[in-house]
Amino acid sequence: METRLIDLAGLQALIDVLDRRGFTVLGPTVRDGAIVNATIRRVADLPVGWGDDQDAAHYRLRRRDDDAVFGFASGAQSAKPVFFPTEEVLWRGRRTPEGFDLEPSDAGADGPYALLGVRSCDLHAVGIHDTVLGGRGHQDGAYVARREGAFVVAVSCGDPGGTCFCVSMGTGPRPQEGHGAPFDLSLTELTDGAAHRFLVEVGSDRGADVVDEIGAGPAEPSDVTAADQVAANAAARMGRKLDTVGLKELLYASAESPLWDDVAQRCLACGNCTAVCPTCFCTNVEDVTDLSGGESDRTRVWDSCFSADFSHLHGGNVRESTRSRYRQWMTHKLGSWIDQFGMSGCVGCGRCITWCPAAIDITEEAAAHQRAARGEG
Numbered sequence: 001m002e003t004r005l006i007d008l009a010g011l012q013a014l015i016d017v018l019d020r021r022g023f024t025v026l027g028p029t030v031r032d033g034a035i036v037n038a039t040i041r042r043v044a045d046l047p048v049g050w051g052d053d054q055d056a057a058h059y060r061l062r063r064r065d066d067d068a069v070f071g072f073a074s075g076a077q078s079a080k081p082v083f084f085p086t087e088e089v090l091w092r093g094r095r096t097p098e099g100f101d102l103e104p105s106d107a108g109a110d111g112p113y114a115l116l117g118v119r120s121c122d123l124h125a126v127g128i129h130d131t132v133l134g135g136r137g138h139q140d141g142a143y144v145a146r147r148e149g150a151f152v153v154a155v156s157c158g159d160p161g162g163t164c165f166c167v168s169m170g171t172g173p174r175p176q177e178g179h180g181a182p183f184d185l186s187l188t189e190l191t192d193g194a195a196h197r198f199l200v201e202v203g204s205d206r207g208a209d210v211v212d213e214i215g216a217g218p219a220e221p222s223d224v225t226a227a228d229q230v231a232a233n234a235a236a237r238m239g240r241k242l243d244t245v246g247l248k249e250l251l252y253a254s255a256e257s258p259l260w261d262d263v264a265q266r267c268l269a270c271g272n273c274t275a276v277c278p279t280c281f282c283t284n285v286e287d288v289t290d291l292s293g294g295e296s297d298r299t300r301v302w303d304s305c306f307s308a309d310f311s312h313l314h315g316g317n318v319r320e321s322t323r324s325r326y327r328q329w330m331t332h333k334l335g336s337w338i339d340q341f342g343m344s345g346c347v348g349c350g351r352c353i354t355w356c357p358a359a360i361d362i363t364e365e366a367a368a369h370q371r372a373a374r375g376e377g
Contacts, residue, residue: 073161163350
C-alpha cells in the first residue's frame, strides 16, 4: 500500500480539500464531557490533547501530556448515526383535493459525507452494515443513499481503552486493506519525540488524488516502522479480551443456563448497550397524523431488543423477562449473527461495557459460560 507523510498543516489541508470537494466533514470533537462526532472545519475542532479513561460503567475525559489529535479510545458514538440516524422521516403524506401527495425521504440531502478519524473497530462495523443494510436482496434505501460516495479517513488506535477488545475480534487496532469497510485514507499518528506527523496509507484512487492535491510527500521507512510499532503497542494493551473459539455453539447450548438469571438481576434493560453498539440496527416505525388529518409522517426510530414492546407479537410478548432479552442480545451478537450474516455482530469496541450503568461486561459474561462449561466455579 502506498504510504505518504503529513504534518498538522497537512491534516488541515486534508480537511480543507474535502470541504472544497463538497463533502460534509464529520469527525471527533469534545462536547459535554465526551468525544462525539460533529462537523469539523479545523484541526482545532478535533480533540487535541485529550485522552479518556474507560472501564465498566466509567467514562471520563482527561488531559494528555502531549498534543495528540487522536489520543483517545472509541468515542461515545461510532459512525452508525451518520448513515443510520436515530430518527428519520421515511415519507410524508399530505392530503390534496385529488387524493394525497407523497414526499419521499430526503436521506443523503446534506451529504456526501467525509468521515475523519474512523477507528478500525468502527470501520468493521460500517462493513457489517454495508452487508446487513446495503448488501442483501432488499436494500435499505435511506442507508444506501447516505453511505454512497462517502469518503472515509480511518485512523489507527494508539491508546486503547480499558474496555477495548478489538484484537480478540480481529478488527483492530490498525485499519487494514480488505478487512472491514474500505477506506480512502488511513492515518497513524506519530508523536515519538520527532516532529508531530501522520503516516498516511492510501486505500483508493480518490484517496491518492486527495493526498496529491495537498502535496503529501512520501513516507520514510522509519516512519512506516514507527507506525507498525504504534499498532503493536496498542494491540498489547487491550483492556479486555474475549475467547471466541466455540463461543457460538456454547451460547446455543447454554440457553437454559442459570447464568442468565444472574445477569438479569443486574441488568436494567435500559438499552444503553444497543444504543451505543456500532452494529445494532433494530428499529421501530411510528406513524403520526396531525389533528386536522391533512398530514401524516412515517418515521423510523432506533429500537432495542431490551424493550418490552420490541418482542410484542400477535397480542403477546415473546420475551417477557430481562433474562430472555439479555440472552437474546448476547446470543445474537456473538452467535446467531454469524449464522445470519457470516460474521460476528461484535467488533470489540467495548462501548456496551463502558456505557452500561450496571457495569455488565459482555466479555466476563462469555467467560462465565465458558467456565461453567468446563465445570469451573
